Amino acid sequence: MNIAKAEFKCSSERISQVPKDDLKDIAFIGRSNVGKSSLINMLTGRQGLAKVSGTPGKTRLINHFRINDAWYLVDLPGYGYARTSKSVRGEFSRLITDYVLRCEKLHYLFVLVDIRLEPQKIDLRFIEMLGENGVPFGIIFTKADKLSKTQREKSIERFRATLAEQWEELPPMIVSSSERGLGREEILATIEDCLKV
Numbered sequence: 001m002n003i004a005k006a007e008f009k010c011s012s013e014r015i016s017q018v019p020k021d022d023l024k025d026i027a028f029i030g031r032s033n034v035g036k037s038s039l040i041n042m043l044t045g046r047q048g049l050a051k052v053s054g055t056p057g058k059t060r061l062i063n064h065f066r067i068n069d070a071w072y073l074v075d076l077p078g079y080g081y082a083r084t085s086k087s088v089r090g091e092f093s094r095l096i097t098d099y100v101l102r103c104e105k106l107h108y109l110f111v112l113v114d115i116r117l118e119p120q121k122i123d124l125r126f127i128e129m130l131g132e133n134g135v136p137f138g139i140i141f142t143k144a145d146k147l148s149k150t151q152r153e154k155s156i157e158r159f160r161a162t163l164a165e166q167w168e169e170l171p172p173m174i175v176s177s178s179e180r181g182l183g184r185e186e187i188l189a190t191i192e193d194c195l196k197v
């Protein structure tokens with residue numbers, strides 16, 4: 001898929017504020033600092049479209065970017081940001097659970113996982129919630145440039161094995177690096193396919 005046009009549409013602090021048109025949402029979520037905003041910039045080829053930061057918790061709202069006037073790419077706040085007070089955090093914020101479980105615009109969700117880390121409980125719980133609620137999703141491993149090829153393969157295998165303990169069918173998994181542009185074609189092809197359904 002060629003991205004000819006990518007424009008910021010709006011930021012929402014409640015799901016009642018998301019765009020009311022019938023374009024589908026393809027959203028990106030994961031732990032704070034996993035690289036969601038960087039990946040969105042890499043996919044659209046527009047640096048600075050989504051705000052990137054070394055400080056976790058940068059993205060706090062649901063951000064809609066309108067792509068080719070045909071669909072929305074959605075940057076979601078990170079979960080598991082420990083420095084947010086417990087009362088607003090819950091396990092996953094209300095904003096995240098409302099959007100992921102109730103928003104009818106959501107068509108497909110990519111869960112981003114840092115390829116360097118062993119499977120994190122919070123990611124596994126999030127994935128479990130998606131499975132239980134029938135939310136269609138795929139996994140994108142981020143920051144692949146930080147590992148060697150062998151280390152990457154080991155890490156993916158470890159994640160696959162952990163998921164296989166609980167799930168018979170595993171979600172699609174894509175390896176990416178926003179620094180290197182790795183995974184771009186594969187992610188865009190996956191999006192193109194799932195927009196047809």
Ligand SMILES: Nc1nc2c(ncn2[C@@H]2O[C@H](COP(=O)(O)OP(=O)(O)OP(=O)(O)O)[C@@H](O)[C@H]2O)c(=O)[nH]1
Pocket residue numbers: 031032033034035036037038039051052053054055056057058059060077078079142143144145146176177178179180
């Ligand atoms: N080496 C490397 N660093 C990356 C990559 N992607 C993101 N980063 C770095 O990771 C940090 C966090 O990136 P963001 O894109 O802001 O992460 P985020 O998931 O949007 O973070 P929040 O909005 O805070 O939840 C930044 O310092 C990025 O430069 C990557 O592919 N490779």
Ligand SMILES: [Mg+2]
Pocket residue numbers: 036037038051052058059075
């Ligand atoms: Mg962000």
